[in-house]
Amino acid sequence: MRGRRAVVVAGLVGVLGLAGCSPGDEEGSAKQTDAVTASSSAPSPGSPTPEPSSSPSPSPSVSASPSARPSPVPVTGPEQxxxxxxxxxxxxxxxxxxxxxxxxxxxxxxxxxxxxxxxxxxxxxxxxxxxxxxxxxxxxxxxxxxxxxxxxxxxxxxxxxxxxxxxxxxxxxxxxxxxxxxxxxxxx
Structure with a gap:
């Protein structure tokens, strides 16, 4: 159980690092933390914790990956x-x-x-x-x-x-x- 908590804490530190937060950046830290908190949820106590991957995954508040480039929304008709x-x-x-x-x-x-x-x-x-x-x-x-x-x-x-x-x-x-x-x- 203690090992899983360490993985979750390490994962959160990595996410905050990707979001541009640092211990000395109080204003940016609060804003970035709020963004991460608002768009992700922590696992419930009884649920399994995902294993860390070999490459860090971007936080939800960070822009989408280059492979997820924006594409024009479709048009269904002139009055849409x-x-x-x-x-x-x-x-x-x-x-x-x-x-x-x-x-x-x-x-x-x-x-x-x-x-x-x-x-x-x-x-x-x-x-x-x-x-x-x-x-x-x-x-x-x-x-x-x-x-x-x-x-x-x-x-x-x-x-x-x-x-x-x-x-x-x-x-x-x-x-x-x-x-x-x-x-x-x-x-x-």
Whole structure:
């Protein structure tokens, strides 16, 4: 039993090391530990502990392996909503929305002003590839800092999921998707 605990502790130290945590990095350590805790679970006392492999496996919070490259999400029809993003909050109480459809159109609304534009083939593939990033599967459904005031809140609906964030939890795949969608909002 003692040997199994040592393997689990050694495994956790290895995962934290892969995630970029170090004993002297208090701020990064807390953030990385939270990410690992939120996306993995410890074995129950009665369950067998997996044997260590000869090569370290990446933690769930680390980007997917090179073999799991993002590929564009499939399109089933022109009316399909691939992603809907709503932005609300802030000091001024903003209300913005971006919808990407299967026909390559983007409908963007900012404070009542709506613009509908068509993506180019490369832009459409890029947006679909961002949606197909396997790292999005690891993004929690709710990452909002309840202690922060007046931050924008982003609600994204895609692939049968709803994800809410204020972007305080550093999720690179989600941040890339949000940035690409925000670019379609009307200017001025």
């Amino acid at each position: 909503k691939l992603v809907t993003m709503t932005i609300s909050g802030g000091y001024a109480g903003v209300s913005k929305k971006v919808v990407l459809r299967g026909d390559g159109t983007v409908r963007a609304t900012d404070e009542g002003r709506t613009v509908v534009r068509r993506t180019g083939a490369a832009q459409f593939t890029k947006l679909r590839t961002l949606l197909g990033d396997p790292a999005l599967d690891e993004v929690p459904e709710f990452t909002i800092d309840m202690g922060a005031a007046d931050m924008f809140q982003y609600t994204l609906q895609f692939d049968g999921r709803t994800v809410m964030t204020d972007r305080s939890a550093g999720q690179p795949a989600l941040d890339r998707l949000i940035g690409a969608l925000e670019a379609w909002l009307p200017k001025g």
